[in-house]
Amino acid sequence: MHNDKRRETARAVLSSRRSLLCGAVGIGTAGVLAACGTTQDDNPTEQQEPDPNEPLARTSDVPTGGGIVVGTVVLVQPTEGDIAAYDARCTHQGTIVQAPDDDGVIVCPNHLSEYDISGQVTQGPAEEDLAPFAIRIDGEDIYPADD
Ligand code: FES
Structure with a gap:
């Protein structure tokens, strides 16, 4: 509420x-x-793609029940030890979404689409879910997956 x-x-x-x-x-x-x-800041083509050799974050950086945005990736941890990642570019026009709020709602600041913590769109104008982003966890470090 x-x-x-x-x-x-x-x-x-x-x-x-x-x-x-x-x-x-x-x-x-x-x-x-x-x-x-859409401004240049919102333009996903201006955002640097993650480097597979550089960790995105440490597992301890991702709050349980919430998440963080690192460049073009949103990292979430819905339940303790269950870390997932999504492309942080809104499926409406590509604006980088915000980290999940206290209710696990991910909001796009551009036209206020909302996604739940599992990346599913819950409010438009976006119509598509956030795309999953493959990660690998090595010890405490979270990396983009090598493919
Ligand atoms: S770009 Fe995200 S709602 Fe329009």
Whole structure:
């Protein structure tokens, strides 16, 4: 309930901020124009792909019942010792999603699609689940899988 209220507040703030920024497009500022759609920061092609030789994180970095975002990967641990990974690019337009909140909800900050902690879309506009991302765990280190 508490987190539902926080998400609603975040939606309202984001929506009003977007309206304000997009309403200013008439003044012709390129930076403002970028705020009305997908920005370069949101562009997945600008995000560096994980290096299979570099650990994404340590297992202790991933909270039980939650997760973290590392570059283009979201690492989750729904239950203790059960670590999974998903491509962090929203299936709507590719914006990097946020780490799961206290309820395990993964929110895309761009148009507020939501995914559960298993990567399944629960609220659009995204229609597809987050894509699984293969990992291997070596001791305490979590690496992208070699294939
Ligand atoms: S990019 Fe549109 S909801 Fe994520």
